[in-house]
Amino acid sequence: MKTRRRPYAEQRPQDLGGGVWSVPVPIPGNPLGYTLVYAVESPRGPLLIDAGWNHPDAWDALSGGLAVLGLDVTTVSGVVVTHFHPDHAGLAGQVREASACWIAMHEDDAALVRLMTEYAASEQDDFQSDMLRRAGADPSEARQVMGTRPVPPAMPDRELRDGDLVDLPGRELRAVHTPGHTPGHICLHLEDADRLFTGDHVLPDITPHVGIYPYDRDDVDPLSDFLDSLDRVADLSASCGPLDALPAHEWIFPDVAARAAEIRHHHEEKLERLRDLLARQAQPLTIWEVAAMMTWNRPWGELPPALRGMAAGEAAAHLRTLEARGQVRRHAGVDPVRFQALNS
Numbered sequence: 026m027k028t029r030r031r032p033y034a035e036q037r038p039q040d041l042g043g044g045v046w047s048v049p050v051p052i053p054g055n056p057l058g059y060t061l062v063y064a065v066e067s068p069r070g071p072l073l074i075d076a077g078w079n080h081p082d083a084w085d086a087l088s089g090g091l092a093v094l095g096l097d098v099t100t101v102s103g104v105v106v107t108h109f110h111p112d113h114a115g116l117a118g119q120v121r122e123a124s125a126c127w128i129a130m131h132e133d134d135a136a137l138v139r140l141m142t143e144y145a146a147s148e149q150d151d152f153q154s155d156m157l158r159r160a161g162a163d164p165s166e167a168r169q170v171m172g173t174r175p176v177p178p179a180m181p182d183r184e185l186r187d188g189d190l191v192d193l194p195g196r197e198l199r200a201v202h203t204p205g206h207t208p209g210h211i212c213l214h215l216e217d218a219d220r221l222f223t224g225d226h227v228l229p230d231i232t233p234h235v236g237i238y239p240y241d242r243d244d245v246d247p248l249s250d251f252l253d254s255l256d257r258v259a260d261l262s263a264s265c266g267p268l269d270a271l272p273a274h275e276w277i278f279p280d281v282a283a284r285a286a287e288i289r290h291h292h293e294e295k296l297e298r299l300r301d302l303l304a305r306q307a308q309p310l311t312i313w314e315v316a317a318m319m320t321w322n323r324p325w326g327e328l329p330p331a332l333r334g335m336a337a338g339e340a341a342a343h344l345r346t347l348e349a350r351g352q353v354r355r356h357a358g359v360d361p362v363r364f365q366a367l368n369s
């Protein structure tokens with residue numbers, strides 16, 4: 026996969042005009058480099074879109090970056106997180122402590138944060154090891170994949186639904202539910218300025234991770250949701266004119282609809298390649314076997330265990346979509362679960 030990474034060291038806080046600013050916040054030790062946190066002007070104090078990773082360096086970059094722009098983190102009126110992942114929601118709790126602001130996220134991600142908060146650590150370990158066994162990972166590999174347990178982000182004070190206007194006096198900022206990367210991912214449409222804050226849904230060069238956890242779930246289809254959400258964003262541009270994308274990583278870019286169509290095409294090709302791969306197999310395959318045969322940005326054997334776990338989640342999401350389209354059959358009565366192409 027082509028990448029045109031831009032290092033964090035080259036990033037600066039920016040005044041984007043029209044009462045919108047961006048602050049790059051580092052993600053220590055992560056090749057993604059940084060999260061772009063956006064601030065939107067409001068008479069009650071700036072509203073933040075995402076907050077960044079929970080780390081002292083990230084906090085310094087956020088509070089210092091806002092100060093460079095003439096904004097004070099203690100006056101923030103609210104934080105809307107595009108989704109619950111730690112590079113977006115991680116610092117929201119600390120911003121709330123500093124400013125007594127509210128935190129908002131989509132109700133479906135809020136439900137996940139509640140679940141993460143309530144789940145005991147031992148239950149999470151059982152959940153992970155069962156999931157890996159049913160996917161066909163051998164026990165020693167499963168132990169390596171089960172690395173660090175995610176720390177849940179702060180519980181939100183407000184929950185958003187599709188079409189809700191965010192509490193931002195004098196401006197029109199609307200939540201657009203774009204499930205796929207997470208069930209409750211939202212983009213935020215600044216309707217008075219033809220700008221769309223895209224979170225991780227539409228990024229200019231890379232594509233977000235779309236996986237199923239546990240891998241063998243058949244009651245959800247996040248990749249189909251994601252593809253529908255790409256169409257949704259393209260339709261938005263069709264109805265209100267070209268939209269500039271303000272993503273949470275990489276860089277700002279024009280014409281979000283064109284990029285959404287490109288990402289959709291990328292996944293349709295990947296689905297087609299996977300269907301062809303399965304059609305060439307004599308035996309049904311486990312999710313783990315499928316993941317090991319798919320093309321990743323590094324050979325399977327060189328992927329660190331945690332990334333193999335994510336690759337399996339992505340393989341599972343593609344298998345589930347092919348199943349929903351009637352192109353793949355699941356052998357559900359066996360452990361590990363297996364998949365086979367259907368002749369069409």
Ligand SMILES: [Zn+2]
Nearest residue numbers: 110112225273
């Ligand atoms: Zn992200």
